[in-house]
Amino acid sequence: MSTRKQHALIHRGDFNAESRKHPVLRWTEELIEWFDQPDHSNAGDFFDDDYSVKTPDGEYWDDGLDGYQQALVKFYHDPFPTYKHFPFTIITTELEGGKGHDFFGHFDLYVNLKGTPAKGEKKVSDHHGKEWDALVPIFYHSELIHVPGAPHDGMKLGHVKIFKDTGVVNALLQARGEKGITA
Numbered sequence: 001m002s003t004r005k006q007h008a009l010i011h012r013g014d015f016n017a018e019s020r021k022h023p024v025l026r027w028t029e030e031l032i033e034w035f036d037q038p039d040h041s042n043a044g045d046f047f048d049d050d051y052s053v054k055t056p057d058g059e060y061w062d063d064g065l066d067g068y069q070q071a072l073v074k075f076y077h078d079p080f081p082t083y084k085h086f087p088f089t090i091i092t093t094e095l096e097g098g099k100g101h102d103f104f105g106h107f108d109l110y111v112n113l114k115g116t117p118a119k120g121e122k123k124v125s126d127h128h129g130k131e132w133d134a135l136v137p138i139f140y141h142s143e144l145i146h147v148p149g150a151p152h153d154g155m156k157l158g159h160v161k162i163f164k165d166t167g168v169v170n171a172l173l174q175a176r177g178e179k180g181i182t183a
Contacts, residue, residue, distance in 0.1 A: 009025070010089070010091050015028075024103060028103070048064075049065075050062075052064075053068065053160050054160075055071050056166055075162070080111040080113065083109060084110045085109050087105065100144045106138070109164070110126045111136055112132055112133045113134060114176075114178055115173065115176030118176050121133070136164055136168070140160055142160040
C-alpha cells in the first residue's frame, strides 16, 4: 500500500485578511456569504453542472443544480427560515493532477427553526452575540474543481458530502409540532 504525502492548509476560526490570501478560503468565504442569504438564483456561479451531493440521511443526488435545489430545500430552507455558517476548522489539499482541491470543513451552523417555540425552549448565541434557536455542528467534505472562466477564482463545487447532527434540531422541531428534517 502506498501513501501519498502532500501539504495541507489548515485554517481555524473566522475568515480574515490572512485567510483571504488563499484562493480556496476566499472562495469558501464567498460561498458561505452567498449561501447564507435567501436568493440562490445564481447557483451556477458556485456549483458545477455535474454537481452531486450526499446528504446526512444517506440520500444521494447526482443531477447537478436540480439535486442542489432539492437538498437545499430539504436540509435548509424547509426547516430553517434563517441560518448562518461560522467556520470552525477548514483543511484543504490540492487534488492530484491540479484538478482542484479537496476541502474538509467543520462549521458551526446557527439556525432559526420554523414553528412556534415550545415552552422552556432556550436560545443559543453565535460568535457575535446574536441569538438563534439552535446550533448544529456540520462537516463538509467537498471537491472544488477548476473551471476555466468561472467566477470566484475559477472554481466550482463538484461534489459534497454533508455530515450534521440533526438530533437536536429534530427534537426541537417535533416539540414545536413540526416535521423533523429526515422524517
